Amino acid sequence: MVLYNFKQIQVVPTGKDFVDIVLSKTQRQTPTVVHNGWAINRIRQFYMRKVKFTQSSWHDKLTKILEDFPKVDDMHPFFGDLLNVLYDRDHYKLALGQLHTARNLIDKVSQDYVRLMKYGDSLYRCKELKRAALGRMCTIMKKQGPSLAYLEQVRQHMSRLPAIEPNTRTLLVCGYPNVGKSSFMNKVTRADVDVQPYAFTTKSLFVGHMDYRYLRWQVIDTPGILDRPLEERNTIEMQSITALAHLRAAVLYVLDISEQCGHSLAQQAALFHSIKPLFANKPLLVVANKVDVTQLESLAPADKALIDEMVSEAARMSGVSPEDAKLLTMSTLTEVGVMEVKQIACDRLLASRVEAKLQGKRIQDVAFRMHVAQPKPRDRQGRPPVIPANLAAARARKDAGEKMRTEKDVEDENGGAGVYSADLRKHYMLDNPSWKRDIMPEIIEGKNVLDYVDPEIEAKLEALEMEEEALAAAAAIEANEMDIDDLTPEQQELLRRIQARRKVVVREHRLKKGAGNNQAIVPRRNNPRRISNTQTMKASLERVGLDASKAIARARSRSVSRVGRKRQRDASAGAGEAMEVDGSQAPEKKRIHSAKSRSMSRGRALSTAKPIEGSGLKNVAQKNKAIKMGDRAQRRMGKMARKGEADRHIPDLKPKHLFSGKRGIGKTDRR
Structure with missing residues (x-):
């Protein structure tokens, strides 16, 4: 039996509202502009589309009504008789039957007028056929006004029926x-x-x-x-x-x-x-x-x-x-x-x-698939039900009229909430009751972790700390007793600078530590203290009493050598061109010279590629060989013009075919 949920039946409109709904939908969701200059086939299709769309709207809405209302023959007898008592079964069937007939008539009208419209020879004739078709459909539905009103009353009553199973x-x-x-x-x-x-x-x-x-x-x-x-x-x-x-x-x-x-x-x-x-x-x-x-x-x-x-x-x-x-x-x-x-x-x-x-009859089929298992005794030992001793004692106290002492009573006796802390260990069930108060009650072969701890560990630790403090104090005294008079004036000045610098470093460290992570990170180019050049390097080294002249000379020489190599390459290229113009050097000699300079430049660049520890490369030669093999492999991929991991890719986060607006039939947003 099919059980219906009567509360899900949609509202049934009146005959006039039904006509307005369908004609308005046809006007909104079908094209509205037609010209006399169009081909006659296009004009026919224009008006045939309106007739078919109207017929489809009537058909769908009437089908929805007929499917929502339950069929009396398919319902449970209780609901069928209850429907008959409340609304009269014959009237109910007649109303649904008339809507079914109206749906068939509308389909037949649409079919006939579409067939006539195929032979329309002008825009006026096609338009009049469309008006006649829609008019006949509306006339049919206006005649169903009493049936629709009756079904709406039935729907309202059925929605109030209780959900009875x-x-x-x-x-x-x-x-x-x-x-x-x-x-x-x-x-x-x-x-x-x-x-x-x-x-x-x-x-x-x-x-x-x-x-x-x-x-x-x-x-x-x-x-x-x-x-x-x-x-x-x-x-x-x-x-x-x-x-x-x-x-x-x-x-x-x-x-x-x-x-x-x-x-x-x-x-x-x-x-x-x-x-x-x-x-x-x-x-x-x-x-x-x-x-x-x-x-x-x-x-x-x-x-x-x-x-x-x-x-x-x-x-x-x-x-x-x-x-x-x-x-x-x-x-x-x-x-x-x-x-x-x-x-x-x-x-x-x-x-x-x-x-x-x-x-x-179904019980026989189920009985053949059922098996009742009976437990077999494993031994002859009796196992009668046993009540635990503490439970039996509690029941005895209850029977004697004694009030059971709860944890709330203990709390009230010891100062109340916030003062008394409940003891959660008194109900532990351990082999040895003395283990309940252990700090670490994890039992390992009759012992816990504290049984393996040296009882004098705290005294030994205290003696060790005292010894370390004595050594630290002796070291401090020895450092303070250093004879400064044995130092030269330059060394004394250097020691003074070092001590002053140490105080500054300690103070800055404490300030940074106290501020935590609240200080803003200033970029290096905007922070005068973090600029990396020869001046800052010289000042930092001189502050600690070191001579910075050699470090500055080495840095400048490396910079000069880098610039000098570039100028040397430019000069050699210019000399070669001049020789070629003058004719004093053969082209073959020039090619050998340029190839040699390129190989020297590449070798000088590769010589700086030092292998990283743990990379599996022993020395610079293996590192250079690996770089050459990688370049050779990439050269083949470059010829195939495929995208690699180094190629820049800008993803299209909003592809047009997924995010562009789609306009349905009848929408006029473009106007």
């Missing part, structure tokens, strides 16, 4: 009006049904859910039923009759023994016997409500006989033994007996569902 575990509460059905449902579920002291407060089915034995149950509250013939019952009563007829549930027939509902016990018993065929093959319980107003013992013998007759009849119909049959009593006002009624009803329903499954 016909095949799940269900408790169905029924009886006369104002006997306490809604009050019982509010007590056992999370529902909030309106309860008033007059009849027919509940006018439709209400569903609530509860949990019992880790299972989800649904409880259905039905409107009150009066004892009269079926043809005289109204729509409100027929909803209850439909639920009793089709739902596989445990039925709770509620009696008002106080007769405050306005009906006597004889009338309630008569209703029970009149609707008795609806209780067949269902667990049935008779529940007496309002025992807080009238006690069961205070009833008249005739009323007791009627109640006993109903209880015995309910037991017979449910297949319960007469010994187990009994009248359930409760009071929804004081909640006496409410939970007992709920438990007994749920247990009866579970037992009946299991029995029904055992009597079915």
